Amino acid sequence: MHGLINKAVQTFLRDNYGAALWRHVVQEAGLDPNGFEAMMHYDDDVTERVLQAAMGALDKPRVVLLEDIGAYLARVEPLRRLLRFGGADYWEFLASLDELPGRTRMALPDLEVPRLSVNAANGGRFTFEVEGPLPGVSAVMAGLLRAMADDYGALALIEPSETADGRELVQVALLETDYAEGRSFDLAMPGAVEAHHA
Amino acid sequence: MPDSGSLPPQPLIAMSAGALGQLMPMALWLDPRGTIRGVGPTLARILGGRAVIGTPFDVHFRLGRARARAQETGHFSNGRRLHLWLRANPGVSLRGSAVELGYRGEEGVLVNLTFGIQLAEAVRGFGLTEADFSPCDLAMELLYLQEAKAAVLGELRALNMRLEDARRSALDQALTDPLTGLANRRAFDLELSRTLSGLEGRRPSFALVHVDLDHFKAVNDSLGHAAGDIVLEYVARVLREEARRGDVVARVGGDEFILLVREVSDPEFVLAMGRRMISRLEQPCFYAGEPCRISGSIGIALSVDYVEPDGAQMLADADAALYVSKREGRGRCTLAKPGQADSSG
Numbered sequence: 354m355h356g357l358i359n360k361a362v363q364t365f366l367r368d369n370y371g372a373a374l375w376r377h378v379v380q381e382a383g384l385d386p387n388g389f390e391a392m393m394h395y396d397d398d399v400t401e402r403v404l405q406a407a408m409g410a411l412d413k414p415r416v417v418l419l420e421d422i423g424a425y426l427a428r429v430e431p432l433r434r435l436l437r438f439g440g441a442d443y444w445e446f447l448a449s450l451d452e453l454p455g456r457t458r459m460a461l462p463d464l465e466v467p468r469l470s471v472n473a474a475n476g477g478r479f480t481f482e483v484e485g486p487l488p489g490v491s492a493v494m495a496g497l498l499r500a501m502a503d504d505y506g507a508l509a510l511i512e513p514s515e516t517a518d519g520r521e522l523v524q525v526a527l528l529e530t531d532y533a534e535g536r537s538f539d540l541a542m543p544g545a546v547e548a549h550h551a
Numbered sequence: 552m553p554d555s556g557s558l559p560p561q562p563l564i565a566m567s568a569g570a571l572g573q574l575m576p577m578a579l580w581l582d583p584r585g586t587i588r589g590v591g592p593t594l595a596r597i598l599g600g601r602a603v604i605g606t607p608f609d610v611h612f613r614l615g616r617a618r619a620r621a622q623e624t625g626h627f628s629n630g631r632r633l634h635l636w637l638r639a640n641p642g643v644s645l646r647g648s649a650v651e652l653g654y655r656g657e658e659g660v661l662v663n664l665t666f667g668i669q670l671a672e673a674v675r676g677f678g679l680t681e682a683d684f685s686p687c688d689l690a691m692e693l694l695y696l697q698e699a700k701a702a703v704l705g706e707l708r709a710l711n712m713r714l715e716d717a718r719r720s721a722l723d724q725a726l727t728d729p730l731t732g733l734a735n736r737r738a739f740d741l742e743l744s745r746t747l748s749g750l751e752g753r754r755p756s757f758a759l760v761h762v763d764l765d766h767f768k769a770v771n772d773s774l775g776h777a778a779g780d781i782v783l784e785y786v787a788r789v790l791r792e793e794a795r796r797g798d799v800v801a802r803v804g805g806d807e808f809i810l811l812v813r814e815v816s817d818p819e820f821v822l823a824m825g826r827r828m829i830s831r832l833e834q835p836c837f838y839a840g841e842p843c844r845i846s847g848s849i850g851i852a853l854s855v856d857y858v859e860p861d862g863a864q865m866l867a868d869a870d871a872a873l874y875v876s877k878r879e880g881r882g883r884c885t886l887a888k889p890g891q892a893d894s895s896g
Contacts, residue, residue: 357706390713391706431702438695441681459692460699541675542698 354400354486355464359389362400365425366407374410381406394463400487416492416513423496427504435460436501437538442530443507447479447498467494469523477527482520491521498525506535576685577645577664581608581627583656593683594664597637597673612645613638627651627660635664643673666690671697728802730780731787739801739809743862746811755854756816760825761869762790764806764832765846765881778838782845785836793828809869816855818886825849825884833882848876852887867892 367375379386382402389395408418427433439456440446450469457466467485474480483491491513502509508529514522568589571578576593585608595601598611615634627633627649635645644667652658666673670693673679684690726738734742746757764786771779783806790800790808799811815821828847835842850873854860871892872885879885 390710392703392710431698431705435695435699435702438691438698456695459696461703539678540680540694541671541678542694542701 354395354397355461356389356393356395357391357461357464358486359395359400359403360391361426361429362403362407362422363388364429365422366403369421369425370411374407377410378403378406381409397486404487415489419489419492420496420499420513423493423498424500425496426493427497427500433501433504433536434538434542436497437504443502443505443509444477444527444530446501446505447525447527448474450481469494472522479525479527481523481525482516483523484521489521491515491523495523498523502527503533504536504538506531506533508532574685575663576683577647579608579662579664580652580659581662582659585609587611588659593679596679596683597643597677599639611638612636615644627662633662633664634667640673640676643667643669643676670694731783731802733787733791733808734799734801736801736803739799739803739811740862742799742801742811743866746813747860747862755857755860756814757854758810758812758815758821759852759865759869760810760812760821761850761852761866761873762786762808762810762825762828762847763849763873763877765848765877767806767845770843770845774838774841774843778841778843781838782836782843786832786845786847789828789831793824793831809866816853818851818853821851821853822884822886825851829882829884846882848873848881849884850874850876850887851884852889856887856889864890864892 363375366378375388378384379388382399382405384399384403404415404418407413408415411418413421427436435456436446439449439452448471451471454466454468457464465486467483467490469481469483472480472482481494483494485491485493495511495513499509499511502511507527510526510528512524514524516522566574571589572591576591577597578589578591579587579594580589582588587603587606587608590598590601590603595603603611613636615636629651630648633645633647633649635647637643637645645664646667647662647664649660649662651660665688670690674690674694681691726735726741727733728735743759747755764782767779767782770782783802786806786808787800787802790810794800794810794812797813801809801811803809812821812824829849832845832847835844837843850869850871852865852869852872854865857865865887868887868889872887875885876883
């Protein structure tokens with residue numbers, strides 16, 4: 354797993370639940386005390402151990418934890434901005450999600466992100482099939498898409514689900530594109546982007 | 552340039568200015584005299600509104616690279632790449648191409664423009680949004696890439712700083728002299744204080760052998776630093792071989808070495824060891840066929856000569872003995888007298 358993803362999980366846990374919880378996870382998962390480096394690669398099972406340790410310590414079901422992580426990601430400012438480049442409004446953003454791996458590759462050729470394909474788009478209803486590096490990736494995407502709906506000021510119902518044969522889905526019912534004000538997105542980067550530190 | 556009159560007639564495309572502006576938000580229509588007759592919505596915004604219509608092209612733009620190739624119909628010919636600078640914003644350049652309108656350009660030219668490499672500055676300066684760009688323009692992707700690159704570079708810079716800190720602290724904690732592989736001053740001091748602190752209730756018996764090279768500067772000056780390095784590596788090998796297992800051999804200065812020789816109380820044994828070292832150091836080693844001739848002066852302090860051995864005092868005494876060796880003609884060994892030197896000096 355790319356260090357950026359592990360680092361994001363680390364930052365999520367530390368920002369939301371404090372350094373003590375993170376130290377506990379480090380110990381439980383047998384990590385380097387310094388945590389993750391964003392520009393390195395780690396074995397996939399390291400990420401899984403972190404998730405298991407966090408689920409245990411926080412007493413949260415996997416889906417809830419992963420949704421929270423997804424929502425957190427969309428609020429990390431450099432990432433939020435990069436996601437907003439997907440489209441001028443939430444509908445366009447949803448329609449551009451199948452470009453996510455391509456966009457990511459432009460920035461970081463070695464970063465694998467979830468692959469979303471629109472299975473059905475009917476008016477304001479989208480069904481995405483999500484393929485990703487860890488089980489429950491649809492929950493991460495559901496959390497992220499919910500946070501982005503807020504960011505755009507759109508009103509949408511978003512739920513992770515799965516098909517009978519276990520493929521992961523995210524279902525989006527877009528009720529209103531211009532429901533609320535939304536957060537501003539100025540194309541011009543406000544100053545230089547600071548590195549996101551834990 | 553093919554004469555369009557000889558080609559079969561091509562179908563004409565008619566469209567409204569609004570449709571044209573939607574397709575090319577940075578379109579510019581000039582009449583044959585170079586007066587602006589129409590602008591796309593984004594270009595209008597950049598030039599300060601629709602008031603630009605009816606004003607001359609030259610008031611707003613300066614031709615870049617294409618100037619030398621400029622032809623009739625103002626400055627443009629079919630299909631030629633254009634490079635323009637905004638007079639009001641000299642930092643912003645535009646590029647594009649022009650086509651002639653009407654028979655041989657009698658209706659003027661249509662120019663389609665896009666931002667050049669200063670896209671981000673233009674977006675900031677003019678407050679542009681996604682709606683200002685044609686979906687065919689890669690402007691959004693370029694802006695996206697610029698931000699992604701900045702974010703990635705930020706992470707890399709942070710990583711580099713952490714690595715640099717780690718490197719510095721590793722250097723600070725290093726215990727080895729990189730050239731010779733011997734212990735360094737820090738390692739020697741640690742080892743000496745460990746030896747002294749482990750002695751409680753026992754009569755200590757170790758020696759400090761302080762070696763300073765003679766004529767080393769002459770080798771460095773005449774044959775260069777590479778020769779000097781060879782000599783130092785040779786000295787390190789000699790000292791290591793003459794020391795016994797468990798002794799500490801340290802390089803503590805440019806051409807200064809100290810040995811901590813353990814379990815020894817007989818001065819004759821250490822003096823003999825020192826003389827062996829000197830006679831081996833005096834055998835020339837060769838650099839690029841040239842002999843490098845050095846020797847060594849040695850001062851020795853024995854812990855058994857002290858009632859309460861103190862590291863700093865023993866080092867100062869060994870150092871004083873070393874200078875006796877130097878004074879008496881170099882290439883010799885001298886045994887320190889306890890308390891001979893003022894350890895605070």
